[in-house]
Amino acid sequence: MIGRLIEFSARNRFLMLLLVAAAALTGWWSLQSIPLDAIPDLSDTQVIVYSKWDRSPDIIEDQVTYPVVSAMLGAPRVKDVRGFSDFGYSYVYIIFEDGTDIYWARSRTLEYLSKIQSRLPQGVETQLGPDATGVGWVFQYALVDTTGRNNLAQLRSTQDWFLRYQLQAVPGVAEVAPLADSCASTR
Secondary structure, eight states, rough: OOHHHHHHHHHHHHHHHHHHHHHHHHHHHHHHOOOSSSOOOOOOOOEEEEEEEESSSHIIIIIHHHHHHHHHSSSTEEHHHHHHHTEEEEEEEEOOTTOOOOOHHHHHHHHHHHHGGGGGGOEEEEEEOOHHHGGGEEEEEEEESSSSSSSSHHHHHIIIIIIIIHHHTTTTTTOOOOOTTTOOOOO
């Protein structure tokens, strides 16, 4: 069988060259048109609910985290709900089933959150986290003053009042999350 295939290819060189050229063109076209991620996002669809309230962790757990977790357990296509309480903050991670659209998940979360908003204590500030995943954290920078003319407060003001808005205007940027570093120094 292989001998006949080689013999056929040797007798029909022009046809074989056409087939090889067609395969090469198809490969080149496929390479150009297939979307390719350098780091594919294999993470679950997740929505984070942040709540801020200046109370101790045990009070926040009982009056904020538990009601939010309980409400989110009934949301459609929810796979898991995890709640964490810290001093002054509550974090609830709602993890949805595979294939759930992030914007659908966010709208369901807002819908269920609005149902319990009136039952939360007065003064609790609740908001959704950004519509990005941990894989999306692709750029990190530091403001450093090599001249020594600016202190840390001035650098932070530059970040918060100028750079943040310019970076958020870039297409594809979901959030600019500043990280405070108390050990930083200006040189």
